[in-house]
Amino acid sequence: MLSRYLLFLIVIAPFPAIAETGKPSYISPPPVISTESTLQMMGGLLLVLALIGGITWLLRRYSLIPTATAGVVKVVATTGVGQRERVVIVEIDNTWLVLGVAPGRVNKLHAMTKPTNEASVPISHGSSPSPVFAEQLNQSIKKENA
Structure with a gap:
């Protein structure tokens, strides 16, 4: 019985040596559009869109976008209160109109004639236009009350 097993092992022994051990000749290329590259592209697109939206919001928030002055009405100054x-x-x-603007409502606070260029003091780099406007507004209010 031992001889049968020995004969069987001798016959089977050459089969692994005959088996093909080489690499296949065709290797498939890696995919061109992978999940990683698609996610990276979408992330970049969302980042650019968020950047555009943020810059637009900032420009509107701080009134840095110039408004077109067409027709008779012109915005001279504005400030948040x-x-x-x-x-x-x-x-x-x-005529200058001083308007109070709130969501859904515009109220006329005061009306005055436009100051002439000769009467207005030129603004230097250190001073602000607020005192000049305040003086003109007080003078106009005193004229209306008198």
């Missing part, structure tokens, strides 16, 4: 409230000076013809 609250989170959503603003005081706006609008020039119509030779």
Whole structure:
């Protein structure tokens, strides 16, 4: 019986040596569009869109986008007095209107004639236009009350 097993092992022994051990000749290339590259592209696109939206929001928030002055109405100055409230000076013809602007509502606070260029003091680098405007507004209010 031992001889049968020995004969069987001798016959089977050459089969692994005959088996093909070489590499296949065709290797498939890696995929061109992978999940990683698609996610990277989408992330970059979202980053650019968020950057554009953020810059636009900042420009609107701080009124850095110039508005076109067409027609008779011209915005002379504006300032924020609250989170959503603003005081706006609008020039119509030779009249300045001081308007209080809030969401869904615009109120006329004051009306005055447009100051002449000779009467206004030129603004230097260190001074702000607020004192000049405040003086003109006080003078105009005193004229109306008198």
